[in-house]
């Protein structure tokens with residue numbers, strides 16, 4: 001009986017770990033992107049782009065609002081490329097080339113993309 005209980009516990013633990021872990025990592029990515037987006041010492045995207053998130057604090061309006069991202073960027077790679085280097089699409093862009101100038105790491109850019117892609 002004790003062995004059966006141990007085995008059942010192991011199965012239950014495995015089931016409990018497998019599902020939520022995958023979901024949590026996507027949630028964690030979005031949370032990380034959210035932190036980067038609003039942090040004035042990191043991405044500081046909020047200083048130019050408003051976004052419909054209650055934590056938005058003193059949003060700027062030099063860039064377009066982050067809205068309808070999936071419709072406007074059906075290809076997520078194009079959205080990422082825009083953030084990585086806005087001067088490709090607009091050589092006179094005032095948006096800093098976030099990836100090219102190492103303002104954010106590649107992982108942080110991935111996280112920001114996931115975050116804004118929800119809006």
Ligand code: HEC
Pocket residue numbers: 037043044045046047048049062063064072079082083086090092093094095096098112116
């Ligand atoms: C100094 C202001 C500034 C900052 C900081 C800034 N942007 Fe921009 N961004 C702009 C402007 C202006 C545009 C409009 C296109 C252009 O001029 O290049 C733009 C365009 C964009 C676009 C394309 C939107 C569209 O509707 O086509 C995205 C996506 C974007 N920015 C995301 C970000 C993210 C994410 C960050 C933070 C990591 C960020 N921006 C930081 C000014 C800024």
